[in-house]
Amino acid sequence: MKKKVATFATAALLSASFSTSAFASTYTVQKGDTLSSIAKKHNTTIDQLKSLNNLTTDFLASNQKLKVAQSTAPAVSKKAAAASTLPQAVQAYTVVQGDNLSKIAAKHGIKLADLIAWNNLKSDIIYPGQSLKVSASSTAPLKAPAEEAPPAPAPAPSQNNNQTTYIVKSGDSLSRIASQFGTTVQQLQSLNNLKSDLIYAGQSLLVNGQGKPAAEQKPSVNDQVTNTDLPLLNEALKLIGTPYQYGGSSINAFDCSGFIYYVFNKAGKAINRLSSEGYYSRSYYVDTPQPGDLVFFENTYKPGISHMGIYIGDNQFIHASTSNGVMITKLSDAYYQKHFDGFKRFY
Incomplete structure (x- = not known):
């Protein structure tokens, strides 16, 4: 009996020892933290933090868990080592x-469409504690259900095999492109x-049609997004390049x-002329932003809500x-992600 108790105690001690050495120290991100400030605080470098946490941006x-010390796990068998490398092929969040x-x-510096495809999501609903893949496999792709769409655009079944590629130009819309190539918006x-x-x-x-694509046009700074079916974004995009002026609210200058x-x-x-704080108090948070929603920032030139813009999709916003x-x-962008508050929508 004593021998069994001693064996159990030894196993427990070894297990505790392994647990202590197998994990790196962690740090919980606070509001206002940056990789630079965390690296300085823990006597490490930004590159080491990125490598240790598989960060791409x-x-x-806030409340994100970061490893801040390199793991010193004891040597394991080849079989265990091989198994431990499998999850590293795909980053998880x-x-x-x-x-x-x-x-x-x-x-994570990835496309929203890729995030949805990699996780076989059927809606925008997510919940705290859910694990999401935030990278593609660098070795073998993960097995996915048969109905999962690949992250890259795939041709839809069609009897017409004369498929080609078209580069979107400023002023284009899906209906215009569909008309040019003898197809429909739904098919596109x-x-x-x-x-x-x-x-x-x-x-x-x-x-998918008989038309020929127009010559490729390199997008300019003012041609980053176009959508003639959303009047709000269309009006906003017309104003790119308008100068800034504190208190400005006309086509000559804006704040x-x-x-x-x-x-x-x-x-x-129709909305009244208010400050960023005024618009902030007349809107509500949304977890799944849509083009045309508001995006707010805090602690820029003054404490509290101090800047805002309009979300245009693809992780971009337009603002003065x-x-x-x-x-x-x-x-x-490093500055705006540091001051980001959230997405909201007018009541």
Whole structure:
């Protein structure tokens, strides 16, 4: 009996020892943290933090868990070592409170369509604690249900095999492209796995018809997104390059809230002229943002809500910036991800 107790105690001690050495120290991200500040705090480097946590961007979210010390796990058998390398082929992310698919895609520098495809999602609903794949396999692809759509656009079944590629130009819409190639908007959406009518200049689309694609056009700074079916975005995109002026709310110059006031009223959605804080208090949070929703930022030039813009999809927003006037910016931009508050929608 004593021998059995001693054996059990020894096993428990070894198990505890293995558990202690098998995991790296962790740090919970606080609001305002950056990879640079965390690296300095823990005497490491940004590159080491990225490598240790399989990060592909500098985007951090509040309450995100980060490893801050290299694991010193004891040697294991070849079989165990081989097994331990399998999950590393695909990065995983655990959903936290306040997350949405767009925010997660921006955080990991991936496309929203890829995130949906890799996880075989049938809706935008996610929940805290859910594990999501945030990268493709670098070795062998994970097995997926037969009905899962591949992340890259796939041709829809058709008797017409004369498929070609068309590069979207500024001013294009799905209906215009469909007419040019003798097809329909629905067929274009199906052929390219599009979930909405939103397209952007420089985007490559599969088309199915007898027409020939026009010459490719390199998108300019002002041609990043186009969608003539959304009046709000269409009005906003017309204003790219308009200079910034504090208190401005006319076509001559805008500040961030003046830009919102002008665009919404121009698109037929009457709102009063308020500050960013005023619009913030007259809107509600959304977990799954749609093009045309509001995006808010805090603690930029003053404490609290201090900047805003309009979400245009593909992890981008359009806004009146103090440096460049009306412009399109990615949510993964280091400055804006640090001050990001959330997506909201007018009541």
